[in-house]
Amino acid sequence: MIPLPTHVDQAVAAAVRAPSPLNTQPWRFVVDQGRIEVWLDRARVLRIADPDAREARLSCGAALFNLIVSLRSNGKTVSLRLVPKPEGPDLLAELVIGGDRFSSPEERKLAEVVFRRHTNRRPFADWPVPVWARTTLRAAALVEGGLLELFGRGDRANAVARVLHRAEAAQARNGAFQAEVALWTRRTAHAPDGVQAPTRPPSPHGIPAQESFIAAEPEGGEPVLGAVLTAAGGPAADLRAGMVLQRVLLTATAAGLATSFVGRPFETPETRAAMDRVFADLGRPHAVLRFGYGRPAPMTARRPLGEVLFRQSEASL
Numbered sequence: 001m002i003p004l005p006t007h008v009d010q011a012v013a014a015a016v017r018a019p020s021p022l023n024t025q026p027w028r029f030v031v032d033q034g035r036i037e038v039w040l041d042r043a044r045v046l047r048i049a050d051p052d053a054r055e056a057r058l059s060c061g062a063a064l065f066n067l068i069v070s071l072r073s074n075g076k077t078v079s080l081r082l083v084p085k086p087e088g089p090d091l092l093a094e095l096v097i098g099g100d101r102f103s104s105p106e107e108r109k110l111a112e113v114v115f116r117r118h119t120n121r122r123p124f125a126d127w128p129v130p131v132w133a134r135t136t137l138r139a140a141a142l143v144e145g146g147l148l149e150l151f152g153r154g155d156r157a158n159a160v161a162r163v164l165h166r167a168e169a170a171q172a173r174n175g176a177f178q179a180e181v182a183l184w185t186r187r188t189a190h191a192p193d194g195v196q197a198p199t200r201p202p203s204p205h206g207i208p209a210q211e212s213f214i215a216a217e218p219e220g221g222e223p224v225l226g227a228v229l230t231a232a233g234g235p236a237a238d239l240r241a242g243m244v245l246q247r248v249l250l251t252a253t254a255a256g257l258a259t260s261f262v263g264r265p266f267e268t269p270e271t272r273a274a275m276d277r278v279f280a281d282l283g284r285p286h287a288v289l290r291f292g293y294g295r296p297a298p299m300t301a302r303r304p305l306g307e308v309l310f311r312q313s314e315a316s317l
């Protein structure tokens with residue numbers, strides 16, 4: 001079989017570094033010499049926390065962004081078609097790789113930080129996120145057709161905290177949710193998927209208590225939260241939101257900021273609807289992120305490329 005061009009291999013290696021809930025990695029890539037398809041891997045969608053595969057599509061959108069930025073940094077033109085369709089919902093996007101072009105310094109920088117970005121659930125230091133960094137993060141979201149609404153203390157943060165506590169309480173009572181978390185919890189950091197069981201602080205849900213973001217902030221600290229929004233909802237918007245999310249996360253990493261997710265409020269129908277109401281004046285919220293300065297946290301592992309990369313000729317999806 002003809003070997004794949006290096007830029008295709010490199011792009012898929014970048015794609016799998018995308019974040020996903022509980023590190024489920026719900027994606028597959030079908031490639032040939034000049035094309036990459038992004039598929040949703042249904043077997044890896046969280047049935048309880050993500051019954052509509054919304055978070056999985058968000059993760060695939062983040063992987064798609066990594067593919068694009070890697071190809072562009074390697075001097076390739078890329079044309080993108082977002083294709084989630086009701087009759088074939090698992091093929092999410094197609095990328096056609098075109099001729100050579102110059103890459104920009106920004107593309108090269110983002111492609112490089114793909115391999116350093118990681119979720120940092122530790123408390124962040126009591127240093128404000130400077131205005132230039134906030135401006136850069138907002139601009140990153142706009143470039144991808146989304147919106148990043150930054151907020152600290154105040155009405156919006158209090159409303160999010162209230163919804164978060166409702167979500168945590170509902171999930172603590174939900175045995176099926178806890179069983180699903182347990183299914184994706186691993187003993188070692190070397191496991192190729194899933195998240196590691198926390199040693200401290202103890203969490204009733206078995207995953208790190210990053211969610212208590214307000215309590216975790218040092219006295220007087222200003223938590224900087226950011227909601228990723230799109231103008232409308234639906235499967236294509238989920239993918240778009242994933243691309244926005246990933247450009248924001250990579251831009252934050254490049255700016256020296258640590259990031260983590262406030263994901264729970266989106267994982268029960270009642271609290272997801274409440275989040276829609278909290279942000280109704282702006283658009284459709286897809287994720288809430290936390291930005292700050294923190295001691296580096298460990299990177300998580302990924303499955304080998306052989307498990308996610310298929311040649312067009314051998315794809316039996």
Ligand SMILES: Cc1cc2nc3c(=O)[nH]c(=O)nc-3n(C[C@H](O)[C@H](O)[C@H](O)COP(=O)(O)O)c2cc1C
Nearest residue numbers: 019020021022023055118119210261262263264300
């Ligand atoms: C849609 C989405 C929701 C997430 N929600 C949470 C969350 O609620 N709590 C958390 O600690 N991490 C959350 N994460 C982060 C993942 O656990 C993390 O991306 C994954 O374990 C891989 O680790 P990495 O981001 O360090 O590469 C979420 C990620 C995504 C994409």
